[in-house]
Amino acid sequence: MTKQSLALSTAVSVVLIGGVSAANADTLRLLTWGGYAPEEVVAKFEAETGHTVQVTKSNNEEMIAKLRATGGGGFDLAQPSQDRIAGPQEEFGIYKPMDMSKINMDLFIPSMMEATKGNTTVGADVYGVPHVWGTSGLVLDTANAAMVKDYTDLCSDDVAGKVSYRLKRPTLIGFAFSMGLDPFAAYGDEAAYTEIMSQVEAKLIECKPGVKTYWGGGDELMGLLRSGEVVASMAWDTGGWKLNEDNADITFVAPAAGALGWVDTFVLPAKGKADDAAYAWINFVMQPEIAAMITEAAGNFTASQGADEFAAADLKAKYQASFPQEAIDNIKWYPPVPAGLEAIEGGVLDRVKAAN
Amino acid sequence: MRTEAKLGFALLLTPLLLWLSLLIFVPHVDIFLVSLRERIGVGQYQTSLANYLTFFQEPLYLWTFLRTAVMSSVATLITLVIAFPVSYYIAKMIKGRAQSALFLLCLVPFWVSELVRTFGWMILLRETGVFSNVLQYLGLVDGPVEMLYNDGAIMVGLVYTSMLFMVVPLVTTLESLPDEIIEAGYDLGGNGISVLREIIIPHAMPGIVSGCIVVFMLSLGNYLTPTMLGGKESLWFTELIYSQFIVRFNWELGAAFGFMLLILSSAIVWGMLKLTGQSLEKTMG
Numbered sequence: 020m021t022k023q024s025l026a027l028s029t030a031v032s033v034v035l036i037g038g039v040s041a042a043n044a045d046t047l048r049l050l051t052w053g054g055y056a057p058e059e060v061v062a063k064f065e066a067e068t069g070h071t072v073q074v075t076k077s078n079n080e081e082m083i084a085k086l087r088a089t090g091g092g093g094f095d096l097a098q099p100s101q102d103r104i105a106g107p108q109e110e111f112g113i114y115k116p117m118d119m120s121k122i123n124m125d126l127f128i129p130s131m132m133e134a135t136k137g138n139t140t141v142g143a144d145v146y147g148v149p150h151v152w153g154t155s156g157l158v159l160d161t162a163n164a165a166m167v168k169d170y171t172d173l174c175s176d177d178v179a180g181k182v183s184y185r186l187k188r189p190t191l192i193g194f195a196f197s198m199g200l201d202p203f204a205a206y207g208d209e210a211a212y213t214e215i216m217s218q219v220e221a222k223l224i225e226c227k228p229g230v231k232t233y234w235g236g237g238d239e240l241m242g243l244l245r246s247g248e249v250v251a252s253m254a255w256d257t258g259g260w261k262l263n264e265d266n267a268d269i270t271f272v273a274p275a276a277g278a279l280g281w282v283d284t285f286v287l288p289a290k291g292k293a294d295d296a297a298y299a300w301i302n303f304v305m306q307p308e309i310a311a312m313i314t315e316a317a318g319n320f321t322a323s324q325g326a327d328e329f330a331a332a333d334l335k336a337k338y339q340a341s342f343p344q345e346a347i348d349n350i351k352w353y354p355p356v357p358a359g360l361e362a363i364e365g366g367v368l369d370r371v372k373a374a375n
Numbered sequence: 376m377r378t379e380a381k382l383g384f385a386l387l388l389t390p391l392l393l394w395l396s397l398l399i400f401v402p403h404v405d406i407f408l409v410s411l412r413e414r415i416g417v418g419q420y421q422t423s424l425a426n427y428l429t430f431f432q433e434p435l436y437l438w439t440f441l442r443t444a445v446m447s448s449v450a451t452l453i454t455l456v457i458a459f460p461v462s463y464y465i466a467k468m469i470k471g472r473a474q475s476a477l478f479l480l481c482l483v484p485f486w487v488s489e490l491v492r493t494f495g496w497m498i499l500l501r502e503t504g505v506f507s508n509v510l511q512y513l514g515l516v517d518g519p520v521e522m523l524y525n526d527g528a529i530m531v532g533l534v535y536t537s538m539l540f541m542v543v544p545l546v547t548t549l550e551s552l553p554d555e556i557i558e559a560g561y562d563l564g565g566n567g568i569s570v571l572r573e574i575i576i577p578h579a580m581p582g583i584v585s586g587c588i589v590v591f592m593l594s595l596g597n598y599l600t601p602t603m604l605g606g607k608e609s610l611w612f613t614e615l616i617y618s619q620f621i622v623r624f625n626w627e628l629g630a631a632f633g634f635m636l637l638i639l640s641s642a643i644v645w646g647m648l649k650l651t652g653q654s655l656e657k658t659m660g
Binding site for chain 1: 414417418433435436438439501502503521523524602606607610615618619620621622623624625626
């Protein structure tokens with residue numbers, strides 16, 4: 020009798036524990052950028068909710084390529100930039116709509132939330148909410164490259180041989196703006212966009228002899244700038260601020276044509292299995308204190324309402340030094356990239372790479 | 376008894392068949408099918424040869440492939456020229472522990488990953504790197520010299536990366552050459568050059584051919600070394616494939632490139648075998 024009841028109670032408790040853990044404690048597979056899920060934030064989240072978090076670090080292109088390969092499986096939450104959501108969704112169907120009722124709207128800066136919702140809407144559904152934002156522009160060694168004020172100044176003879184930028188789409192867009200063109204206005208018109216890109220192509224080929232190398236990863240660029248082999252480059256604001264701590268001459272400068280603004284978002288992959296954990300993560304990291312921890316790790320500010328109060332003073336000072344009010348007003352925010360534009364840009368980038 | 380033998384044979388064959396079909400045959404069929412799709416609109420595709428046409432119509436792609444093939448051939452030749460004396464020394468000139476020790480020394484660099492080895496070369500070659508500083512210290516140059524980011528740097532990296540794959544087959548074949556035959560060559564009036572030409576090279580031919588094939592294919596398919604050491608001049612065919620798949624989301628063109636690489640590199644190896652009068656059976660046997 021006692022034996023039987025023991026077996027019964029064990030069975031019941033196994034079922035209970037099993038059932039509870041299936042409902043409440045999931046594994047959240049997070050596909051994100053370096054710095055967006057610092058260890059102490061993950062540990063806090065795991066302690067508070069019981070979910071476990073597996074972090075995979077990546078970048079925009081790889082995120083989309085990974086999700087495309089599995090039809091939107093393998094991850095429960097991803098963080099592509101807001102301009103790379105509508106296009107890939109129409110083309111490959113790799114995301115699922117956000118249930119806005121599960122997101123605590125009070126945690127978000129309303130204007131950013133509205134902008135991201137607008138940019139990530141396909142049909143009647145919203146696919147993304149904002150998380151971290153920042154800009155890319157010029158990172159300069161001001162002692163040696165003070166004359167560089169704009170993207171096209173990277174071609175000047177004064178810095179020849181000591182310049183580096185990426186051979187990727189931000190470079191094309193930045194150069195186009197600097198040449199007085201408006202690539203964003205031509206997004207919807209393939210012929211006009213091709214025309215703009217061919218002008219940029221000619222410019223980049225003309226500039227190639229003065230380029231030291233096209234950098235691939237952030238660490239590579241850091242090494243080049245630290246050693247002094249490169250004095251002027253195109254990079255993210257955080258890269259410049261990080262280097263500024265080691266060498267006061269190096270900092271981020273918003274170019275005359277305007278820094279390029281990006282917003283990294285939260286999206287749910289189409290075949291994600293832990294939506295509840297994903298919503299819990301979003302609502303957790305958008306709390307002002309937690310968002311400030313992420314700002315500390317990533318170096319960029321978040322869309323969290325009120326997190327500025329908790330941000331480190333030196334980071335705020337660097338931000339204000341790089342961005343006077345008119346530079347903020349001049350930030351060019353990336354609109355959603357229509358599907359198919361990558362093919363035009365790809366041809367341009369390949370030809371620049373091959374040019375002598 | 377016979378059925379048991381058959382069963383054993385089938386069981387032994389299964390892993391090989393699974394390997395070949397699941398990991399090699401099926402993915403290739405899939406890639407081939409992808410390469411035949413042409414994007415005609417948002418999420419719409421049709422079957423066509425457009426991607427292959429792109430490869431032949433855009434001179435850039437064909438040019439990149441040619442460049443990759445020529446650079447890989449040169450790398451193979453340089454590797455052979457450097458590895459042959461090294462292998463001959465290891466196989467014939469020394470014996471015992473010194474032989475094992477030297478062979479081991481050739482292996483040691485391969486205990487770290489290719490990435491680390493390539494970083495090592497970057498530290499040596501860069502403008503603020505070791506070579507540049509030593510040259511300045513010796514007073515041979517006035518200012519810093521940049522040795523990275525050019526074809527020469529790529530070549531150094533490729534040869535260094537593939538050295539082992541040339542040394543191993545060469546040492547194996549050279550060791551099987553009896554010393555008496557070389558001595559007999561000298562006894563019959565041969566000199567160093569004629570013995571090398573008439574006896575050693577013909578005997579080592581299978582090792583040379585298999586080493587060359589491996590090194591050529593490794594160089595052709597290398598991604599890391601050309602990208603990291605070549606910098607802005609690092610146009611390499613595998614890089615084109617990577618960027619089509621990952622950066623441009625253009626899997627169709629990337630798949631077509633992958634297939635062209637398979638076909639063209641096989642054709643080059645076949646052509647080289649024919650040209651030198653070798654055959655794969657002789658090399659393997």
